[in-house]
Amino acid sequence: MNNTGSDATRILDAVNARDPAHLAALDGWRGLSILFVLAAHLLPLGPYALKLNVSAGVFGMALFFNLSGFLITSFLLKDRCLKGFLIKRFCRVLPLGWLYLALALTLSAAPLSTWLSHYFFYANMPPQDLLPMTAHMWSLCAEVQFYVGVSLLILLLGARGLSLLPMLCVVFTALRVWHGVTASSVSYYRIDEILAGCILALAYHGRYNARCRALLAHVPEWPLLLLLAISSMPQGGWLNYLRPYLAALLIGATIVRPRTLLARLLGARFLLFCAAISYALYVIHPILSFSWLASGSVQMKYAKRPLFFLVLFALAYVSTRYYESWFIARGRQWARRWSRPVARPTATEESQLMATEN
Numbered sequence: 001m002n003n004t005g006s007d008a009t010r011i012l013d014a015v016n017a018r019d020p021a022h023l024a025a026l027d028g029w030r031g032l033s034i035l036f037v038l039a040a041h042l043l044p045l046g047p048y049a050l051k052l053n054v055s056a057g058v059f060g061m062a063l064f065f066n067l068s069g070f071l072i073t074s075f076l077l078k079d080r081c082l083k084g085f086l087i088k089r090f091c092r093v094l095p096l097g098w099l100y101l102a103l104a105l106t107l108s109a110a111p112l113s114t115w116l117s118h119y120f121f122y123a124n125m126p127p128q129d130l131l132p133m134t135a136h137m138w139s140l141c142a143e144v145q146f147y148v149g150v151s152l153l154i155l156l157l158g159a160r161g162l163s164l165l166p167m168l169c170v171v172f173t174a175l176r177v178w179h180g181v182t183a184s185s186v187s188y189y190r191i192d193e194i195l196a197g198c199i200l201a202l203a204y205h206g207r208y209n210a211r212c213r214a215l216l217a218h219v220p221e222w223p224l225l226l227l228l229a230i231s232s233m234p235q236g237g238w239l240n241y242l243r244p245y246l247a248a249l250l251i252g253a254t255i256v257r258p259r260t261l262l263a264r265l266l267g268a269r270f271l272l273f274c275a276a277i278s279y280a281l282y283v284i285h286p287i288l289s290f291s292w293l294a295s296g297s298v299q300m301k302y303a304k305r306p307l308f309f310l311v312l313f314a315l316a317y318v319s320t321r322y323y324e325s326w327f328i329a330r331g332r333q334w335a336r337r338w339s340r341p342v343a344r345p346t347a348t349e350e351s352q353l354m355a356t357e358n
Helices: 006-011 024-042 052-078 082-107 112-119 135-157 165-179 191-204 210-216 221-231 234-256 261-265 269-276 278-288 298-303 305-338 347-356
Strands: none
Touching: 024 052, 024 234, 024 261, 024 269, 024 278, 024 305, 052 082, 052 135, 052 191, 052 221, 052 234, 082 112, 082 135, 082 278, 082 305, 135 191, 135 278, 165 191, 165 234, 191 210, 191 234, 210 234, 221 234, 221 261, 234 261, 269 278, 278 305, 298 305
């Protein structure tokens, strides 16, 4: 299979050293997820009573977290270099994240305790310490907490630690059911969406048996997409608890069947471009809501939205190409220099991973 980031990286050539195990639909899903999140935060989506803005945000984040869990677990199955993994991930998320936080917390005149909770990524945990300009950073807190948690799991248990992820996913879903929480910014009420992506990675890379991956080819994509949309709505009832698993099945179906209509739609150039700058889009967009671009009456505010999006995409492009790319490249160099694998994959795992790269 060709590198699926090829279209996006022709636009953003500074970020062209993609992982070779990158799969066809993943960039499309990532691009779609950020568009849903931006729409949820910046556009009026239907009558307020239907809560479509909430639904769109939950839908986008379910996709994003599943993708994160899938990719992180795939990386760990391939290399199992904890030091290299953490170096690369922190070089990916911290430079822009910390830069944004420095600006937002300074403008918010935040106290030292708030700086600490944000810079060490526990601001989303009760009692929450998030501010209007940093409310969206709850998801980055959850991501970083997952990076550290899965690293500790492997450090303590070795490769067997990854085998515990499915059980942990079910436990955290059960916790949501027990407390009646359908969606939350608190990590232990949302981490099952990342862990469901981990389960998908374990199944896709053959950690169970070949039939698990083969079953994904029989998943009906469009009905599943509808179910995922319903499970992201407050009106979705008990389907909200199945959302992590519906998202994982949907993503899995499109990566094992890259020639279906849905998978081909996910290859649209605009989605690939959005995927390439998605992190910057997500991190930067709230602060613009406190600028002239979002000032005035409701009518004036939405009249400025095209300019808002133009500025946002321009800033995200510049950040990705000229700022983040330098740290990403250094992270890869430092990871190669300093990392040592905890345990190499077995010959069977190596062959299975190589098969996904072709």
